[in-house]
Amino acid sequence: MIDGKKYFVEDFSMECYGPKHLMIIFFVVLPAILVWSIGFPLLTLWSLRKNLGNLNDKNVIIKHGLFYIGLKDEAYYWEIIVSNYRKMAIVIIASSVTE
Numbered sequence: 455m456i457d458g459k460k461y462f463v464e465d466f467s468m469e470c471y472g473p474k475h476l477m478i479i480f481f482v483v484l485p486a487i488l489v490w491s492i493g494f495p496l497l498t499l500w501s502l503r504k505n506l507g508n509l510n511d512k513n514v515i516i517k518h519g520l521f522y523i524g525l526k527d528e529a530y531y532w533e534i535i536v537s538n539y540r541k542m543a544i545v546i547i548a549s550s551v552t553e
Contacts, residue, residue, distance in 0.1 A: 487545070490541070491538060491541065491542055495535075495538045498518070498521055499531055501517075502521060502522065502531065502534075506530070509522060509527060509530060520533075
């Protein structure tokens, strides 16, 4: 903190929450968070629902087995929900610790 303003440790010419920083947040960080926390789980859920009748097929297991192996067929989506909440919790905890 210099003169009451926060600056990046790696680049003291860039003020925290200044115009450059806000541009990075809105055009890089927020889209990445949305894709990772909403887009990827929805895409995976869509693909699993598409293959719902073939969950025991070898090709489906190879491609998507990570998300449903060990679960009952009617709970195929549960791992997506749990892992997504874990990711969000880690991001929230990590970002609150660095403040």
